[in-house]
Amino acid sequence: MTAVASAAASVSASASASASPSASPSEHAVRTAIGANTPESAEAFARQYMAELEHAYSSGDVTLLRGLSDSKCTVCARYIDSVKKRYGAGGRYVQTDWDVSRVTALGIDGNTGRYVRVWFAGRTALIGEDKSGLRKTIEDPGPGHLTYLFRLHGHSWKLQEQSGRWVAGA
Structure with missing residues (x-):
């Protein structure tokens, strides 16, 4: 289990305790039940977003990723568009494991x-494969970090x- 998946599982466990009875989270979908504007809540959401990003790239399913992204977010649109384009053309991503430390x-x-x-x-x-099986390294940046701006919309980040x-x- 990757660090992202492990973090997602712990966030999922804490989130499901306060989720509504009608909610039915899947193994990769982590609900944002932590709606306070605190550092801890923002950090938990960041791990949730990275887990969902990894899921989208490995499965082609951007539904939950879109729900966690602001409609005006340009980097979010790039993530979603790259997944839709590759899978829509019959390809896939064959290596998508981000190790959040x-x-x-x-x-x-x-x-x-925040x-x-x-x-x-x-x-x-990040390695993509086209429908003929040809593989291409999309990016390979090595260890490092990114900074994101997350915004609380009501009770959801x-x-x-x-x-x-x-x-x-590092």
């Missing part, structure tokens, strides 16, 4: 936003935007 809330943006840095230890390459570029190094 830590997540840290950095600061706030207004009343509802900047969160996500560190990846030994981030594995959404990714609003990536803040800055990939920073190499």
